[in-house]
Amino acid sequence: MESLPRILILSEDDLLAELVRASLAGIGAEIRCVPDLPALERLADRLVFDLVIALHVWPFRCGCDILRLLRPDRLPRPEIYVVSWEQSEQTVLGLLECGVDQYLTFPLNLMRLRGKVIGALMR
Amino acid sequence: MMRILYMLYTAAVCAALVPLAAVTLDRLLRRRRRNRDRQLCSCSIRQIVAAQLSDRAAEVPLPLGRAVGRRRLLSELLSELVSATYGLDTAPVRRIVERYGLDRWLLRRIRFSRGCRRARYLKWLADLPVGGPARDAAKRYLADPCREVRFCALLVRIVAAPEEALRAIAGFGAPLTDGEVAEVLHLLRRGLLPIAYRPLVGASDANLRRLGLAIVGQFGVEEAEPELLHIVASDEAALSAAALRVLASMHRPMRRREVIARVRRMVPAERHALLRLLAREEYAPRSVRVLLDTAEQPYYESLVGSYKRQLVWR
Numbered sequence: 001m002e003s004l005p006r007i008l009i010l011s012e013d014d015l016l017a018e019l020v021r022a023s024l025a026g027i028g029a030e031i032r033c034v035p036d037l038p039a040l041e042r043l044a045d046r047l048v049f050d051l052v053i054a055l056h057v058w059p060f061r062c063g064c065d066i067l068r069l070l071r072p073d074r075l076p077r078p079e080i081y082v083v084s085w086e087q088s089e090q091t092v093l094g095l096l097e098c099g100v101d102q103y104l105t106f107p108l109n110l111m112r113l114r115g116k117v118i119g120a121l122m123r
Numbered sequence: 124m125m126r127i128l129y130m131l132y133t134a135a136v137c138a139a140l141v142p143l144a145a146v147t148l149d150r151l152l153r154r155r156r157r158n159r160d161r162q163l164c165s166c167s168i169r170q171i172v173a174a175q176l177s178d179r180a181a182e183v184p185l186p187l188g189r190a191v192g193r194r195r196l197l198s199e200l201l202s203e204l205v206s207a208t209y210g211l212d213t214a215p216v217r218r219i220v221e222r223y224g225l226d227r228w229l230l231r232r233i234r235f236s237r238g239c240r241r242a243r244y245l246k247w248l249a250d251l252p253v254g255g256p257a258r259d260a261a262k263r264y265l266a267d268p269c270r271e272v273r274f275c276a277l278l279v280r281i282v283a284a285p286e287e288a289l290r291a292i293a294g295f296g297a298p299l300t301d302g303e304v305a306e307v308l309h310l311l312r313r314g315l316l317p318i319a320y321r322p323l324v325g326a327s328d329a330n331l332r333r334l335g336l337a338i339v340g341q342f343g344v345e346e347a348e349p350e351l352l353h354i355v356a357s358d359e360a361a362l363s364a365a366a367l368r369v370l371a372s373m374h375r376p377m378r379r380r381e382v383i384a385r386v387r388r389m390v391p392a393e394r395h396a397l398l399r400l401l402a403r404e405e406y407a408p409r410s411v412r413v414l415l416d417t418a419e420q421p422y423y424e425s426l427v428g429s430y431k432r433q434l435v436w437r
Contacts, residue, residue: 015203018165022172087341089372090403107313109210110176 005121006047008078009033010040011055020053020083023110027118037064044069049078051120057084060095067099079120083108156191163187164200171204174215185219194228201225202250209313217252226253230260238269245275249282258283274303281310288316293328298361304337311338318342324350332362340369348375356381367397371404377411386414394419402426 007029011017017033024031029050034040037059052070059066060082071077081102082095092103102116166186190196201216220226226248233244241264248261264276277295281288292299292307299307310316323335324347332354339347354366363385370382386394398419401411408424415423 014161015164015168015200016207018168019172019204019207022169023176025169025173089343105312106207107209107309108207110172110208111210114176 004028004030005050007031007117008040008043008049008052009055010052010059012036013055016055019110020055020113023114024117027114027121029121037062037066040066041069048075050076051079051081051117053081053083055083057082057086057091057095060098060100081116083113160190160196163190164196167200168204171215171219175211188223194223194225197223198225198229198247198251202247205250205252206309206313213252220251220253225251226257230257233261233264239271241267242269242271242275245272245279249275249278255283270297274306278306278310281307282315285315289323289331292330292334293326295330299330299333304333307334308337308341320344320347321350324354329359329362333365336362336365336369340372343373345373345375352379352381355385364393368400371400371406374404377401377406378413383413398423398426
């Protein structure tokens with residue numbers, strides 16, 4: 001039996017995490033939410049994810065090599081989406097250069113996000 | 124005698140322990156209530172988003188309707204939901220507002236509160252899809268002594284009548300701060316205002332010009348460079364500096380006549396702030412040499428060489 005694709009939502013804001021989780025309901029994926037990096041590390045040790053959605057920019061600025069954590073060697077490479085309130089060009093370019101696949105800003109179109117996630121999981 | 128002493132001792136211990144126990148109990152109850160509210164919020168938001176995505180009616184009553192202080196929690200939840208999303212069907216949210224009487228409750232809270240609380244309730248009212256009468260009732264707070272309240276009342280007015288938004292902003296009566304301009308831009312990003320920068324940048328009112336500059340900077344409208352240079356050449360120092368910042372954020376050439384003249388008129392502190400901005404925007408020393416005097420050239424080169432962003436991002 002084929003297992004469901006796994007999506008991880010990284011957000012310290014419960015409301016936003018629940019909002020994104022609710023918008024992805026019914027797409028046939030296992031969705032987990034973590035509030036901080038220690039919880040992410042614990043989960044990343046046990047599970048491999050197909051898609052990671054970070055709802056903040058700070059995990060990429062705090063000095064932790066989050067991309068290496070999420071994309072360990074010799075394992076499938078999950079796509080990483082960042083959704084944030086920050087809109088400066090430098091932030092976006094910096095994140096894309098360091099390996100983030102998509103950058104979206106709030107206010108967010110949930111239908112669009114859902115479409116992107118479905119497209120990513122189909123790939 | 125011993126008995127009396129023992130009673131006094133016991134009374135003193137009780138007097139010390141009872142408040143401690145009360146505080147601990149209060150903390151536990153508050154934590155329990157917060158966790159319960161959080162769970163109810165999660166369940167409610169799932170229902171609301173599901174209703175918005177599937178074009179069907181939200182199941183009412185919502186789980187949050189059972190919570191103590193449900194109207195405050197619902198108002199806050201819906202306000203955050205609406206301000207973090209766009210392009211969704213607002214009918215489910217409108218039905219929830221009507222069912223729980225959130226508009227009437229908010230107006231009552233606005234009337235009986237002051238200062239930042241009144242501003243917060245007005246902000247929630249601006250975010251919720253309430254009817255025209257509720258928004259008309261908020262008009263009176265445009266003359267409130269608290270600036271934050273006046274601005275939130277302006278937001279309510281803008282959302283209520285987007286076609287009169289420019290007139291309302293022009294009539295605000297005080298220069299908008301960067302944070303307030305960002306709030307208006309947020310409405311624009313949600314599709315509540317048109318993105319027409321030309322009438323704003325060319326307007327006679329400073330607030331409209333400030334908003335126009337913010338739109339140009341936000342969306343990187345390079346065609347607006349002549350208008351920006353015109354503002355840079357004007358006598359209004361704050362607007363001129365803001366236009367310079369927008370030009371720099373779009374990486375436009377700094378060797379323009381208007382820019383050089385403006386930079387020469389700046390005091391040393393302003394010049395240093397501008398140089399820091401230019402270094403952050405990755406202008407090479409050669410491309411801004413015309414703006415610098417002999418003493419500033421090594422300063423700018425040291426800024427470029429030591430800028431910490433390079434260490435963080437590259």
